[in-house]
Amino acid sequence: MFQNCLICTDFKDGLYRLVDFVSNLANNGLKRIIFLHSISVWEDERIAKVDEEKIAQAKERLAPALDKVPNGVEVKIEVLSGTVKDCVLQLIETYEIDVVFTGMPVRNALETKIFGSHTLDLAPATTTPLMVLRPQLISTYTYEELSLRTKHFWRYLLVPYNDGDSAKYLLERIKQMAQNQPDGSFEQCLLLWVIDDGGRSHELSEYHLQQAQEKLNQVQQQLETLNLKVNTEIRQGNPLEEILDAAIYYDISAIATACQYRSNFLAWTAPSLANDILSQSWFPVLFFSPEK
Structure with missing residues (x-):
């Protein structure tokens, strides 16, 4: 069963809401929970300074995950610079991740071809299972609904x-x-x-x-x-x-x-x-x- 999970969020997919449900996630057998937000790397020094601010903002936004952590569960926040795929692959190795949570909008084949998908980029690059959640749904769940959903994935x-x-x-x-x-x-x-x-x-x-x-x-x-x-x-x-x-x-x-x-x-x-x-x-x- 899964024990070490990586939860990837771009703050538009709704997955960042899982920071409020660490105890529920542990109910699924998870012992290590890592939250990841990746930020693009820019060459311009002025832009790079802005990215440092984004990193601080992302860490603050994910910080509630560190509150009320159950005994026997490890929770960490990672905000990294780089592509989503590179950051995910790096953390899979670092934390021995055995399941990756990712968001992927519901799209037809043409939309996927035009807009691309981080999930489809990641899928052939790793043997680690992907837990794909729909932003259109997880973003609209009430707190009570999401609490129930996160207990029994x-x-x-x-x-x-x-x-x-x-x-x-x-x-x-x-x-x-x-x-x-x-x-x-x-x-x-x-x-x-x-x-x-x-x-x-x-x-x-x-x-x-x-x-x-x-x-x-x-x-x-x-x-x-x-x-x-x-x-x-x-x-x-x-x-x-x-x-x-x-x-x-x-x-x-x-x-x-x-x-x-x-x-x-x-x-x-x-x-x-x-x-x-x-x-x-x-x-x-x-x-x-x-x-x-």
């Missing part, structure tokens, strides 16, 4: 599964996550297999449904040995639409997803279910980056 995960390479990789990461977890931090998961049978015969669809159920039953047994409560469901239709609909129906905490490609830039820009979930899901997304 991973209690009930939706795990898309189709027996492909990325799905098998995701399953292995979920198994690792389930081991040595604090009580209540990760209790349940929904294994969801979505079959897109457009234009296929009824007999072929029935065959695929039977195969999918058999494989889901096998995976369910594996996860239940790790003291997880596991539900399974098979749906037919558009994978992203069915995943989001199931997340609403089952009261999911977050959607888990993964991919296996790392160095091929074209693979990251090509359409895929993982990219669709990262870019378009309103739910929190736990993304497992590919192994090196």
Whole structure:
């Protein structure tokens, strides 16, 4: 389970609000919580002086995280100069981070291509899982709503599964996550297999449904040995639409997803279910980056 987390914020994504919920974050099993704000480096000396003021302002804004820290929990504030990706990678190594919280607006493929995304830049650069929260939502939660949300980030995960390479990789990461977890931090998961049978015969669809159920039953047994409560469901239709609909129906905490490609830039820009979930899901997304 996760113990060392890095929370990245640009003060526009709403993640800075988590400074008021350190005790709740610890309820998820976190023992080390690092808050990061990165500031761009400028060559001009006059601008550099302004950046020093921004650094002081950022530290002051994140300072409430240091109040009322629970016993056994370490909290630190880091305000660094440099690109977001470079700062994150540096702190991942320094603090042995095993999960990174980051904000990413809901965007379509064209908007992502035009405006870019720090999260998509970071994903292929590290093996550390990313917990992606939507600024549009976390910024509008009331204090009470955010207090409840921060207590149970991973209690009930939706795990898309189709027996492909990325799905098998995701399953292995979920198994690792389930081991040595604090009580209540990760209790349940929904294994969801979505079959897109457009234009296929009824007999072929029935065959695929039977195969999918058999494989889901096998995976369910594996996860239940790790003291997880596991539900399974098979749906037919558009994978992203069915995943989001199931997340609403089952009261999911977050959607888990993964991919296996790392160095091929074209693979990251090509359409895929993982990219669709990262870019378009309103739910929190736990993304497992590919192994090196």
